[in-house]
Amino acid sequence: MSQEPIHFPFALDERLWFFGGKVAHIPIASAADFSFALDEGMLSLTASDDPVDQWSYFFSSSDIVGIKVNCRLGLGRSTSPALVAAIAEKLTAIGVPSDRIIVWDRRNADLSECGFQLSTRSGAMRCFGVEDVFEEEIEEAGEIAGRFSMIDSRLCTAMISVPFLRQHPIEGIDGCVHNLFDGLENAHKLNASVSATIAAEFLSMRPVREKWRLGIMECEGSLLLSADPVALDSAGLAQLNRRPEMQGKPQLECSWLETAQDLGLGLIQ
Amino acid sequence: MNEPDSQHISRRDFVKAAAGTACAMAGVASAETPASLPASSPASFPTSDESFVREASYWTPYEGDLTAVRCRLCPHHCIVPERERGLCGVRECRDGRLVTLVYGRACKAVVVPIEERNLWHFLPGERTLTVAAAGCNLSCRGCNEWQFSQSSPDFQGTISADPGSILQVARTSECDVLAFGITEPVVAWEWLKDCLIEARGAGMKTVLSTNGYLAGDALSELIPHLSAVKVDLKGFNDDYYQTYCMGRLEPVLETILALKKGGVWLEIAWPVVPGGNDKEDEAVAAAKWILDKLGRDVPLHFLRHDPAYRLKHVPETSRRSLTLLRKLCMREGLHHVYVHGVDDHEGRKTYCPSCLLPVVLRSANRIESGIDKGRCGACHSPIAGVWKAPTIQLGTGSESVV
Numbered sequence: 001m002s003q004e005p006i007h008f009p010f011a012l013d014e015r016l017w018f019f020g021g022k023v024a025h026i027p028i029a030s031a032a033d034f035s036f037a038l039d040e041g042m043l044s045l046t047a048s049d050d051p052v053d054q055w056s057y058f059f060s061s062s063d064i065v066g067i068k069v070n071c072r073l074g075l076g077r078s079t080s081p082a083l084v085a086a087i088a089e090k091l092t093a094i095g096v097p098s099d100r101i102i103v104w105d106r107r108n109a110d111l112s113e114c115g116f117q118l119s120t121r122s123g124a125m126r127c128f129g130v131e132d133v134f135e136e137e138i139e140e141a142g143e144i145a146g147r148f149s150m151i152d153s154r155l156c157t158a159m160i161s162v163p164f165l166r167q168h169p170i171e172g173i174d175g176c177v178h179n180l181f182d183g184l185e186n187a188h189k190l191n192a193s194v195s196a197t198i199a200a201e202f203l204s205m206r207p208v209r210e211k212w213r214l215g216i217m218e219c220e221g222s223l224l225l226s227a228d229p230v231a232l233d234s235a236g237l238a239q240l241n242r243r244p245e246m247q248g249k250p251q252l253e254c255s256w257l258e259t260a261q262d263l264g265l266g267l268i269q
Numbered sequence: 270m271n272e273p274d275s276q277h278i279s280r281r282d283f284v285k286a287a288a289g290t291a292c293a294m295a296g297v298a299s300a301e302t303p304a305s306l307p308a309s310s311p312a313s314f315p316t317s318d319e320s321f322v323r324e325a326s327y328w329t330p331y332e333g334d335l336t337a338v339r340c341r342l343c344p345h346h347c348i349v350p351e352r353e354r355g356l357c358g359v360r361e362c363r364d365g366r367l368v369t370l371v372y373g374r375a376c377k378a379v380v381v382p383i384e385e386r387n388l389w390h391f392l393p394g395e396r397t398l399t400v401a402a403a404g405c406n407l408s409c410r411g412c413n414e415w416q417f418s419q420s421s422p423d424f425q426g427t428i429s430a431d432p433g434s435i436l437q438v439a440r441t442s443e444c445d446v447l448a449f450g451i452t453e454p455v456v457a458w459e460w461l462k463d464c465l466i467e468a469r470g471a472g473m474k475t476v477l478s479t480n481g482y483l484a485g486d487a488l489s490e491l492i493p494h495l496s497a498v499k500v501d502l503k504g505f506n507d508d509y510y511q512t513y514c515m516g517r518l519e520p521v522l523e524t525i526l527a528l529k530k531g532g533v534w535l536e537i538a539w540p541v542v543p544g545g546n547d548k549e550d551e552a553v554a555a556a557k558w559i560l561d562k563l564g565r566d567v568p569l570h571f572l573r574h575d576p577a578y579r580l581k582h583v584p585e586t587s588r589r590s591l592t593l594l595r596k597l598c599m600r601e602g603l604h605h606v607y608v609h610g611v612d613d614h615e616g617r618k619t620y621c622p623s624c625l626l627p628v629v630l631r632s633a634n635r636i637e638s639g640i641d642k643g644r645c646g647a648c649h650s651p652i653a654g655v656w657k658a659p660t661i662q663l664g665t666g667s668e669s670v671v
Contacts (some may be wrong), residue, residue, distance in 0.1 A: 072352040107423070132424040138578070143515070145408070145579050146419070169337050169348050186419050188354040189408060192347045 019045060019227035021267035023235040026223045031082035034223070038086055038216070041225035052094050058213045058227065059158055061095030066156030066211070067103045070163040070179045071114035079162050081115045083218060087160065088125055103127040104151050106182040134185045142201035144190060152183035152207050159211040161229070165219035165236045170194060172254035173240060175233040176215030177203050200260035203229060209265070230257055230266025238269070318427065321374035323459055325360055327487050328367035338367045342458055343406045343482050344520040356515070357456035358421045359404040371402040372460045373432075376417055376425035377451055380442045384631070386450050386478045387538045387570050389607060389619065390654030391497040393629065394636045397476065398444040400435060401451035402460065407480050408515040409503065411542055411580035418452040419578075432460075432467040439473065450478025450499075458487055465494035481524035482516050488524055492531035497655070499536045499570075500525050504546035505555040513545055522558070529563050534655055538570040538609075541586045541594065549597055556598035556606075565604045565622075566653035571595060573610025591616065604653070623650035 024041035028034065042054035059065055067087060069079035088101050099122050105111050108118055108129040116127050130149035138145050152159070163179035170192070171178060177199045181187040190198050202208060215232040217224045219239055226232035234257050241251045261268050328349075331337035336351040340360055347355035349362040359371045383395045403425040405418035412418055417425060430438075439447055447468040454461050454477055465475045474496040481500040500521065503510060507518045528535050537559065541547050559567055571594050574586045591608045595616050598606045608616025612633075619629035619640075626647050630637040639646035640656045 134424070140579060143408075145410075167335055169331060169333050169335050169350050174350075185424055186358065186421065188358040188421060189356060189419070191353045192345075192349065192356040194348075 021228055021231045021269060022226060023228070023231050023269050024223075024225040025235065026225070027221060028218075028223050029221070031080060034080070034083045034086035035089065037223040038090055038225070041216075041223060042090075045225060045227060051090060055090050055094045059091060059094060059096060061097075063096060063158045064100045064102065064156050065091055065096055065213075066151060066159045067101065068159060068161050068163075068179055068182070069103060069105050069111070069114075069116070070174070070182075071105045071107075071110040071116070073164070073166075074110075075114050077166070078110075078114045078164050080164075080218060083216070083223075084116070084162060087162065087216065098125045099123055101125045102151065102156060104149075105129055106187070107131070130182065139205050139207065141205045143193065143195055143198060144184075144201050144205065146184040146186040146189065148205075148207045149183045149185070152180075152211065156211060158213045159208075160213060161215045163215075163217055165217045165224070165240070167240055167252060171199060171256065172252040173233060173237050175236045176217055177229050177233055177256075177260075180208055183207070196255035197259040199254075199256040200263055200265065203260055203265050204263055228266040230260045231269045233257060234268040318374075320429075321372050321422075321427075322363075322368050322370055323372040325367040325369045326459055327484065328360075330365065336362070336365050338362045338365065340367055341484055342487050343455070343484055344517060345406060345482075354421075355406070356408070357404045357406040357453070358419075359402065359456050369457065369459050371404065371422050371457045373430050373434075374402055374422055374460075375400050375428040375430040376403045376422065377401040378428055378430065378435075378438065379451075380444055383446055383448070383476065384636075386448050386476055387499045387572070387609065388476065388478075388497055388534075388536050389570070389629075389631070390536060390568050390605065390652075390656075391476070391534050392446065392474065392655055392657050393638060395446050395474075395657065396442070396444045397446040397448045398435070398439040398442055399448040399450055399478075400430060400464075401449065401454070402457040403452060404456045405453035405480070406456050406482050406516075407453065407503075409480075409578075410513050411540065411545075411574060411577060411583070413575055413577045414451050415578040432464045435464055436467055436471055436473075439468070444473075446474045446476055446496075448476035448478060450476075453480055453482075455479055455483045455487070455491075458483075458491075462491060462494070465491065469494050469496075479524075480514075480516070481521040483520075483524055485523060485527060488527055489531075492528065492533060495528075495531075495533045497534035497536070498528050499538055500528065502537050502539050502555065504539075505551045505558070506546075509546050513542070526562060529567070535563070536568040536570065538572055539594075540572040540574060541591060542574045542580060543583055543586055543590065545580075545583070547586065547590050547594070549593065552594045553597050553601060556601040556603055560602050565602050567603075568605040568607060568654075569598055569603055570607045570609055571616070573608070575610065585610075588614070619652070621645035621648060621650055621652060624648035628652060 022045055024044035026037040026040045028037045039051050046054045046057050048054050071078040092098055119127050133150045134147040135153050138147050161176040161179045166174050168174040181190045215226050215229055224235055237254050257268050327342040328338045328340050331339055338349050340347045340355045345356050349355050351362050354361045378400045383397045403417050403420055403422040468475050477498045503514050510516050510518045571591050588611050595606045604622040608614045617631045618627040621628045624647050628639040628645050640652050643656050644651050
């Protein structure tokens with residue numbers, strides 16, 4: 001494919017016209033497969049076989065790209081540094097300077113524990129926790145009211161959510177949307193909420209909706225990629241429900257997905 | 270009490286500076302030339318302080334097959350998955366056990382007259398050391414302290430405040446009363462309980478300023494160690510509690526009843542939000558309930574809404590509305606109904622229910638009391654409360670103790 005790559009500095013709902021409902025599902029055997037799996041996944045999403053073209057659909061060299069990882073549960077149960085390195089490699093290949101790639105999570109200590117090298121040095125990929133740098137003003141949506149981290153609201157111009165997909169006792173899954181809760185100062189109000197719509201409300205919030213570009217999830221020996229957060233989390237949910245240990249058990253449910261779809265934030269796969 | 274490490278500041282400055290750079294770049298049409306973000310010292314990363322972490326009380330293992338717990342401290346009964354927190358933001362599941370993150374971790378400590386805690390019948394003018402930890406189990410839309418209550422302790426300044434050091438500060442500050450308030454004290458239950466026990470053991474009075482959202486057994490453990498409590502009654506209908514506070518009314522009423530039964534001096538505060546909980550019939554229903562369940566001598570305070578947080582757009586409560594609510598509740602038979610936030614209002618005075626003369630006058634910096642040994646100076650009828658010397662000169666504003 002030699003078509004001119006299109007850059008989409010758009011809000012989520014506009015990109016969905018092109019990518020809504022699409023989820024790439026690539027099996028992986030080891031960390032060595034991440035780079036190849038990303039290429040395959042992007043081919044599936046964009047129909048372009050040129051890695052530079054593929055990533056240019058979503059990012060430009062002028063972007064400051066946030067990679068939100070989830071290191072809460074420690075090594076082995078969190079986002080793999082090797083996967084993040086592979087993503088960063090793809091971004092630098094399209095001209096995003098490495099010091100404009102920001103790997104972030106809630107806490108510095110969690111990042112360190114999972115093998116990420118904390119850094120704010122220029123000339124290298126940045127990596128740090130949100131800690132205590134928040135906007136002065138609150139953002140609101142439905143039940144949610146909170147201050148966004150400046151990493152979310154100002155520093156980054158584009159965001160990739162890279163969670164480690166797992167089951168969640170309240171929301172069904174801890175996927176690409178739940179992962180982004182950490183950008184809010186009072187993420188605990190969302191994590192513990194039993195509201196069936198809280199994740200959809202969160203996804204509709206301006207800093208989240210405007211910065212969202214891609215979700216990439218490692219799950220049960222495969223990599224899921226999508227530009228549609230609703231499709232990606234619904235695919236993750238389906239994958240968790242297919243696990244052998246779920247046989248004969250009640251299926252996990254993510255009630256917010258339908259609300260999100262109704263709000264035009266994505267398409268359930 | 271120690272201030273947080275200074276290293277925290279330099280990394281914060283980095284992100285702020287970097288965010289500013291990013292904003293500036295966003296406004297430049299030709300953003301093809303990448304700008305370098307400012308750098309800070311690599312040594313400037315704070316790590317979480319584990320010294321305030323203790324195993325929590327009141328939790329049970331989660332009944333599902335995931336690593337999680339169910340917190341039972343308050344009526345929310347939050348399911349807390351591994352490494353996540355409950356709605357309060359200060360209780361976290363770690364390795365399948367619930368821990369508190371704020372044992373001895375205060376975010377604010379000030380010396381103020383006890384009136385600041387909305388207790389007007391308990392040792393008027395008494396210098397009170399008030400201590401607060403970050404967090405709250407409700408999410409009230411009009412919270413005046415939302416920067417502390419709705420946030421997480423990780424993002425607040427930290428004052429190391431174990432029970433012993435609190436007592437020491439109280440002594441140094443010449444305070445005979447230790448209060449917990451500003452944020453919601455009950456979410457720091459383990460620390461709160463130990464501080465109350467220690468303070469009472471040292472002969473101090475102990476005060477709580479709370480939303481009353483606490484499980485009955487956890488409350489029962491605190492009651493023997495409490496001298497006085499102010500409970501916020503945010504309204505008198507469950508819909509309002511659910512919509513404006515993310516809580517329920519019934520557990521708050523149960524807390525109030527338990528405190529009364531436990532013999533703790535009790536006052537009730539009602540923050541009046543225009544268009545929210547300022548309905549006359551609701552206030553009358555509350556007054557009837559107080560009269561019936563608690564008696565006519567429990568003071569009720571109507572607090573003027575101060576636009577803040579999610580209710581910034583809602584104007585201050587009118588003087589007329591506060592006056593009307595007060596009159597309606599007094600007409601129901603309550604003896605002591607007060608108005609806060611309005612200067613020169615008759616609802617700032619305490620009247621003797623027998624001779625109807627004013628027995629306590631309150632101004633911004635002075636309290637004049639005509640109560641002698643708990644009785645009206647004119648007719649000698651008892652005035653409900655815990656009273657002290659007749660005239661009290663208040664300090665101006667609060668004194669920070671850190």
